Amino acid sequence: MADSLLGPGASATVSVPIISLDVTMRRYISKAAAKSQVEFDYDGPSMKTSVPGPRSQELTKQLGDIQNVGAVNFFCNYEESRGNYLVDVDNNRMLDIYTQISSIPIGYNHPALLKLMANPNHLSTLVNRPALGILPPENFPDKLTESLLSVAPSGMTRVQTMACGSCSNENAYKAMFIWYRNKERGHSTPSGDDLSTCMINQAPGCPDLSILSFMGAFHGRTLGCLATTHSKAIHKLDVPSFDWPIAPFPRLQYPLEEFTKENTQEEAHCLEEVEDLIVKWRQKGKPVAGIVIEPIQAEGGDNHASPDFFRSLRNIARKHGCAFHVDEVQTGGGSTGKFWAHEHWGMDDPADIVSFSKKLLTGGYFHKDELQADQPYRIFNTWMGDPSKNLLLAEVLNVIRRENLLEEVTRSGKALLNGLYALQAQYPGMLSRARGQGTFCAIDICDDATRNSILLKARDKGVLLGGCGDRSIRFRPALVFKEYHVHLFLNIFNDVLNQHK
Numbered sequence: 001m002a003d004s005l006l007g008p009g010a011s012a013t014v015s016v017p018i019i020s021l022d023v024t025m026r027r028y029i030s031k032a033a034a035k036s037q038v039e040f041d042y043d044g045p046s047m048k049t050s051v052p053g054p055r056s057q058e059l060t061k062q063l064g065d066i067q068n069v070g071a072v073n074f075f076c077n078y079e080e081s082r083g084n085y086l087v088d089v090d091n092n093r094m095l096d097i098y099t100q101i102s103s104i105p106i107g108y109n110h111p112a113l114l115k116l117m118a119n120p121n122h123l124s125t126l127v128n129r130p131a132l133g134i135l136p137p138e139n140f141p142d143k144l145t146e147s148l149l150s151v152a153p154s155g156m157t158r159v160q161t162m163a164c165g166s167c168s169n170e171n172a173y174k175a176m177f178i179w180y181r182n183k184e185r186g187h188s189t190p191s192g193d194d195l196s197t198c199m200i201n202q203a204p205g206c207p208d209l210s211i212l213s214f215m216g217a218f219h220g221r222t223l224g225c226l227a228t229t230h231s232k233a234i235h236k237l238d239v240p241s242f243d244w245p246i247a248p249f250p251r252l253q254y255p256l257e258e259f260t261k262e263n264t265q266e267e268a269h270c271l272e273e274v275e276d277l278i279v280k281w282r283q284k285g286k287p288v289a290g291i292v293i294e295p296i297q298a299e300g301g302d303n304h305a306s307p308d309f310f311r312s313l314r315n316i317a318r319k320h321g322c323a324f325h326v327d328e329v330q331t332g333g334g335s336t337g338k339f340w341a342h343e344h345w346g347m348d349d350p351a352d353i354v355s356f357s358k359k360l361l362t363g364g365y366f367h368k369d370e371l372q373a374d375q376p377y378r379i380f381n382t383w384m385g386d387p388s389k390n391l392l393l394a395e396v397l398n399v400i401r402r403e404n405l406l407e408e409v410t411r412s413g414k415a416l417l418n419g420l421y422a423l424q425a426q427y428p429g430m431l432s433r434a435r436g437q438g439t440f441c442a443i444d445i446c447d448d449a450t451r452n453s454i455l456l457k458a459r460d461k462g463v464l465l466g467g468c469g470d471r472s473i474r475f476r477p478a479l480v481f482k483e484y485h486v487h488l489f490l491n492i493f494n495d496v497l498n499q500h501k
Contacts, residue, residue: 038480040111041083044488045462046093053090073459081108084478084485086464094459095489098466102298102330102476103358105396106405110480116395125388132161132384133377140387147394151339153326153354153366154347161364161385165329165357166220169292171379172353172365173224176290176323177209178378179371183321188374209289210242210281212274212322214249216300216469219292219327228292231300231469245277245288249297250305254433267309271316278320290323290353291316295341298330301469302442304435307345314350323371326351333359334400334479337410337438344437359479361396362389405479413438415483416475419490427497433472441475442468450500457496463489 052060052074059075080087084107086096096104106113116122130137148159160175162168182188190205198205213219213228220226221235227242229235250267253259278288293313297303317324331341333356342350352371357363362385373379400406413436420434420443433444445451451471458465468474477485 038083038107038482040107040109041480042085042093045085045095045492046091047460047462048092049090051088051090051092051094051459053088053092055089059089078108083107083110084481092462094462094464095485095492096464097475097477097481097489098464099476099478101358101466102335103361104478105333105359105361106399107478107480110399112395112399113392116392122388122391125391129383129386129388131382132387133380137387140390143387143390143394147390147397148360148362148364148366150397153340153342153350155349156354156366156368158369158372159364159366160379161362161390162357162381163383163385164363165355166222166225167381168329168355168357168363168365169219169225169228169325169327170222172325172355172367173211173228173290173292175353175365175367175371175373175379176211176325177207178373179323180209180287180289180321181207182374208286210244210286211325212245212247212277212281212288212291214247214293214297216249216297216303217292217294217327218297218299219294219329231297243286245281247274247277249293249300249303250309252304254435263306267305267312271309271312274313274316275320278316278322288320288322290325292325292327294327294329295331295344296336296437296440298474299468301472302435302440302474303469304437310342310345310350311347314347317352323352325353325355327355329355329357329363330476331440332356334406334409335359335438335440335476337406337413339406341437341440361393362386400479403480408482409438409479412477412481412483412486413441415486416441416489419486423490423494423497426494427501430497430500436475439475439477439481442472445471445473447471454496454500457499458493461492461496463492 056074060069060072063069063072075089077087077089077091084095085093086108087093117126125137132140144159144161148161149157152159160171162171194205196205197203211228213230215230217228218231218235219228221229223239224242226236226239227244230246248270250263250270252263252266256263274291281288291313293310295310314324326342328340328342332354333339336344338344340354342354353365353367355365364385416439417434417436420441424431424434424443430446430450431443435442445454448471451467451473455465455467455473466474466476
């Protein structure tokens, strides 16, 4: 395991230093001098106060007079944040392995993005936000081609921009419903009855269609998305919802190589349940127009399934005439080692719709030609995205290519996962089920209370992490998170775990 880790200060352009692991797992030992690999990075965490510090507490009280602040962790100084490090208003500097819920692609204040924003030719893009559906700017087609279409999923040449993940999924659902009804009618012209009944929320104009989702899924907090979100009760409580089918998502046993038979049976059972639900809902008069799924269930606990599972699910959607929607809001953008997590499935035709947001800085969805809205204003809102975010995204993609960041993610992810395996072996009563693709990793803690205590102690030692599911810790670093940073993190994390023994 240790031979796969680069030590502090190791560069991808020099030979790998010899690293050994001491018998108590207290430290990773490297003969290389400590030095950051990211030019605009700091050299490590620096903690001045506990978190939240006095200034953060003062600001939280101030904001509390205006809004609910129950979810606020602390206030940040974004001007002083750099690379993989987030600085708070009390001048605490933390290694950020959560990155604004997985939404910072190339670190804080990347020089390439600062240079882009300093260009006076971009001022009009920044100060004028158009209603893109009716009055797009002259360069909008070129900018979409340069940014989003340059990373389009296999088989897709169309993209609809939106503002965030929830509204991306919400409008993708609408696109699936519109497509399904046009398919049922055999044409796109609604009847007079369709037009009159939709105005009073009745069929046939408002058809009783459904979308199949999976237990543990998170697809957003808007009304339609909430009907397909099943990760935490607090998201859904008191909000009316739709009677839509919910299939079980595979609960794999780890280590995977020791439970091949059991996991294959589990996935087969879940696929069988999907087909049963599609048939059942059709018989109920609520046919399934689409299936929505995350390549890795993130908020729900970093739940994985095999490529075979997703390939079979894609075939089930085809068999039953359902659209297949892959939600890449959290997994898209490179953190799994490929730009899209669904690329790990090895399919030429992986989906009908792929939604995105977070690391892509804007929201939206790619789609097949047949899911194009058939009339204006059907998929529409005032802004439908933001050209300034496409401008930033084009430069982010340039940096990813220029610096070979997907290859870096693969290397760093291997080091991170190997380190988690080692810690799991060292603390078997506390840690289990280390898993991940690229740096999109997670590990389970023995219980929720211990998980939350570990998150807080790690934060006070200068490492920001996030929880997910019932008792998991998820790792969501930026794409500029190097093996050096993995090394730094593992040392600190081990110290925190050692305090809990």
